[in-house]
Amino acid sequence: MRGQVLIGVAVLIFVITLLLLIALPKRTIGPTVAIENYTVAKREVEHILRNAAEEAAYATANTLEVVLSNTENMPDTLKKLYTQYFNVSFTDKVGAYAVLRGVFCELDTLDVKVSSYSGYFYISSIYAVATCDNGVMAFINSAADVRVEFKNLGAFGGVKAAVSLTRDQKQIQLITYAAALYNVTRDNTKVKPYRFPILGTFDPRESIWYFNITGLHYIQVAIPPEYCMMRNPTYYVAIATASVGEGAATVVVAKPSGKLCGT
């Protein structure tokens, strides 16, 4: 009888321990680490998309000759050029990433929109989705809002662009930008765009950094007298703007309709 009680007590202790083991919240490390690992992997792919979006804007602005050589449907050509550079940049980056992490990613969706207004057009939104063979899925969704004004500054002409970049409805405060003037001359059948750098260079490493707490950035460009005096301008002003690691970017192409300086 004494033995049975002892066994009963031992079994009871065992069962209670077993129940505690099952019923207590599992504070084991496995699932927690998996969540952190997944988040790191997701951020890495997200940032690949973001960097591709930013670098593609500079690459596009750097080779705008392609867009400006053909005056027909320039916004569409800008979109195609940007899409092409985004693909190139993304492929290059995921290749290096695959070597480092052993994870292969591909671009599932890329939707670029270009908005046109009187005298200028620009990349107004970028949406991209990437999926990887480790189950990670990442996306970027950014937009740009741009208003361009042409100003007569006396000896010089002026182009003022009010740029607002957003990612997931959040305004970007830190941007980088660069601007150049493309003069397009036509020699018989040949079209020759000539680039004249104005602000920085179309390279994320050599562009100008600009922080504004409001998220509204004024980029002001002076047009040299030899161009702003033109009554029928043959030049375009190109401005590339991108965030730093946020995935927002735009390329603005503006063309004044008349003389921008002098009386």
Add this chain to the structure above:
Amino acid sequence: MRGQAALLEAALLVVATLLTFVVAQHLFKVQYVQSDYALMINAERILIHWADTGVAYAAAYGVTGSGDPQYAKAALETLLPPNVGYNLTVISLTRGVIYTIARGYDPARSEGATLILMRGEGRIISLRLSR
């Protein structure tokens, strides 16, 4: 017959007690392992936070493109208590190690995580923590 039954009871008692210890040990083992991995989770969470807030770019690239160790040091030391040592290394995919900063770091008792950023030529941020 009574002696055999007592023996059997005693044997069952021993088995039940041993099993209880085994199960309990497993329970404690899980908790013990977690304290080791806490450093890794902390390192990962810091890197995720940096990726979300842009600190990762400031630390790995900076305005000059060669990283900003002072900024990284200040950012890390606002998050880590003094009893936690760290070693932060920023590596360029083409130029190798750009800089390393450390404080009271013990590699033998360390855990860590890495974050890869692919802006430009790419950077690896390696953060290891130790107690």
